[in-house]
Amino acid sequence: MRMRILLHICCGVCAAGAVQELKAQGHSVTGFFYNPNIYPEEEYHRRLGSVQKAAEQLGFELYIGKYDHNEWLSLAGKFKEEPEGARRCEICFHARIKRTYEHFLNGDFDAFTTTLTIGPMKNASLINDIGSRLAGNSFLQADFKKKDGFKKAMELARAWELYRQNYCGCEWTRDGVTPHLK
16 A cells, blocks of 8 residues: 655665665655754764755655754763663654654654664664554554665665765764773
């Protein structure tokens, strides 16, 4: 069944892979870039530019959520000492999926989902659980890394010369190493 999907997008690489997969399934896709976790602000703008380039390549409409890093810090900052993949990440996923759900409720969409599951280090089961708890059947469960999804996304990123970051976005992992492991 063809659906109108609102897709939370974390970066251009992930957008390329997830949008291509959703379109191959026959869905129409609208992107929603909401990532207050990204630090520094210059990095946020690099990733936004990459998403805009992917939107142009794949022909999808893109909404841009408000960038409020201080709001995100108030949610996740107390967990800054935890390694990537722990409670801080769960809070971050929840915040971004929740804001996407709010955008979904104000739009003309059949379902929504997130590109977060395309990352090889991201827990798709946790992400899908958060989305389902927030929105029930309105959240389209997916694991975009399956069937070589991440590999295909990287191939598109190379072909389109999309910016490829080397950390999730938050300041506590931007050197590629969590605080415990330095």
